[in-house]
Amino acid sequence: MKFEYTITTQNFTTAGEASSNTKKTLKLLGIDSKIIRRAAIMAYEAEMNIAIHSRGGKIQLEIEAHRITIVAEDQGPGIADIDLAMKEGYSTASHEIREMGFGAGMGLPNMKRCADSFDISSTPGGKTRVVMTLNL
Amino acid sequence: MQLSDLIHHPDFDYLTPQLAVTGDIPHVRSCDLLSWVMAKGQKGEAWVTVQTHSNIVAVASLLELGCIILPESLQPDEETLQKALSSEVPLLSTSLDTYGIMQLFFQT
Numbered sequence: 001m002k003f004e005y006t007i008t009t010q011n012f013t014t015a016g017e018a019s020s021n022t023k024k025t026l027k028l029l030g031i032d033s034k035i036i037r038r039a040a041i042m043a044y045e046a047e048m049n050i051a052i053h054s055r056g057g058k059i060q061l062e063i064e065a066h067r068i069t070i071v072a073e074d075q076g077p078g079i080a081d082i083d084l085a086m087k088e089g090y091s092t093a094s095h096e097i098r099e100m101g102f103g104a105g106m107g108l109p110n111m112k113r114c115a116d117s118f119d120i121s122s123t124p125g126g127k128t129r130v131v132m133t134l135n136l
Numbered sequence: 137m138q139l140s141d142l143i144h145h146p147d148f149d150y151l152t153p154q155l156a157v158t159g160d161i162p163h164v165r166s167c168d169l170l171s172w173v174m175a176k177g178q179k180g181e182a183w184v185t186v187q188t189h190s191n192i193v194a195v196a197s198l199l200e201l202g203c204i205i206l207p208e209s210l211q212p213d214e215e216t217l218q219k220a221l222s223s224e225v226p227l228l229s230t231s232l233d234t235y236g237i238m239q240l241f242f243q244t
């Protein structure tokens with residue numbers, strides 16, 4: 001089963017809908033609540049990163065018998081130094097965005113912590129793609 | 137502390153009276169960094185924050201937090217209120233500051 005959610009950049013009214021829909025879908029399928037919680041955190045952080053740091057993108061949710069896969073992909077501008085971006089506390093969020101409570105530099109570490117597998121690829125100027133799985 | 141105790145407390149305004157209030161509040165957290173709450177927030181707990189935009193409801197709903205409390209008489213954005221109702225996240229505002237809110241939790 002596959003679902004796809006589109007995320008528009010800088011739209012804080014709709015930001016959160018992809019993760020909310022992810023959670024609803026998994027709940028309907030009767031997935032274990034601990035797994036749902038982890039999936040919701042992963043989808044939320046991926047969604048907010050697309051909304052805040054990219055030109056827009058999408059989140060794909062795939063549910064198979066033994067695995068949930070969440071793929072977040074955007075239209076750039078990419079990440080120059082992935083190791084640095086993965087460090088807890090590192091953020092390039094603007095002052096305005098920080099005032100809204102984003103930009104703690106915890107999103108990517110949160111995703112990695114919740115996922116059973118986590119893979120991020122990005123090129124400066126290109127797209128960023130995060131692939132995360134949860135074992136069922 | 138029961139959610140209903142907070143709602144009936146004279147220093148609290150219950151902003152989402154359409155929502156039924158049940159349940160115990162096992163814990164209270166004060167934090168304004170959304171990813172921090174996303175990492176640490178536990179189901180059922182009360183969340184005190186000065187953020188008033190609608191993303192706080194997304195966080196509370198995803199984590200199934202017990203309620204959001206806006207301290208020092210802060211008021212939510214209209215969008216936040218609407219989203220709290222549709223996502224069934226109890227939203228309160230209080231004249232108390234964070235210290236006052238914590239004291240209340242210690243007294244009960």
Ligand SMILES: Nc1ncnc2c1ncn2[C@@H]1O[C@H](COP(=O)(O)OP(=O)(O)OP(=O)(O)O)[C@@H](O)[C@H]1O
Nearest residue numbers: 049053085091092102103104105106107108128171
């Ligand atoms: N999709 C993306 N496109 C471009 N840059 C990104 C993307 N995702 C993350 N980054 C970069 O990696 C940094 C760290 O991301 P992370 O999610 O850990 O923290 P944050 O988004 O800045 O803050 P928080 O998630 O705590 O609100 C970001 O500040 C940004 O520079």
Ligand SMILES: [Mg+2]
Nearest residue numbers: 048049107108
């Ligand atoms: Mg982030």
